[in-house]
Amino acid sequence: MFYINLEIQDIKISSIEKEDLEKVYQWLSCEDSFIEYRQFYERFLEYYLSECEFFLKINKNSNLIGIIKGKVEFKNPNEVWLSYFILESRMRNQGIGSEILNGIINYFFKDCGIVKFYVKVKENNFKSLVFLRKNNFSPIKLSQGIGDKNVILISSINRI
Template sequence: MLDMEFNWQNINIANIRKKDVKIIQNWLYQQSEFCEEDIYPIEIDKLYDRFLEYYISENEFFTKIQYEGKLIGILKGRVEFKNPAEAWVWCIMLDYKYRSLGIGSNIINEVNKYLTREYGVANFYTTIIKESPRTIKFLKKNGYKIIRVSKNYYDIDGKQMDMLILKK
């Protein structure tokens, strides 16, 4: 696991621990009706598997985002120590009550600053399903640009969907 823990204003971003997995599962279930993609229900075994994958990998991060001690989001990704180092964000999810307030933008920018300062990350990437217009708008607003489209990359319930790769 790649260690990540810092505070920014009243927000704490810290590594997820085993004791957090059930709390995160319950939180994700509460968020399900506000998601663009149909990724629910999340089985605890699958979430725990994602936790273990991150926990045993030296380059992956899986963090909880807390505001005044309350879970308001999660962030998962990986740092590749190339020349220059790059970070891939696989998932960022913010509680629906905190969306459209600028908090998500501040979080992603603070995480980028942290990864640059602590691990020398120069380039930031993410992937998204093309059929996620709100998320694409959010990423573009935060300086990400589409650099590649992989046609029919995903097969979700028999429906082919394009994957976008974005870079900042």
């Protein structure tokens, strides 16, 4: 587990602990993605048992508004791969997602010296593609994904 705890104005981003699982799962079940609890718990265990994975809850005024999951790959140069970034639907299109994404990028840049960030997005997930393009991510590769769906790999080199 790669432990993270940071604040961006009134938003607190911190690592998910075992006691958070039920609340996070209930929140996730009400948002865009539905996932069975068993599968959700497996994702938690992957993170919990790995030194390089992070699984974060995003709270605003003590209310859960999102999650981020990813991993750090220590190589030359070091990289961060984001696998989930889900923000509560009523919080979207207000600049909060960009604030959070840039806060995470700045955290990894300043604390870990990481300048390469990658995200896998399904080719037909237009809202995510627009959001990432708006935040200085660019398509670099089209690959075959699970279920024969294309996935675009998107990279950003931090320009702080």
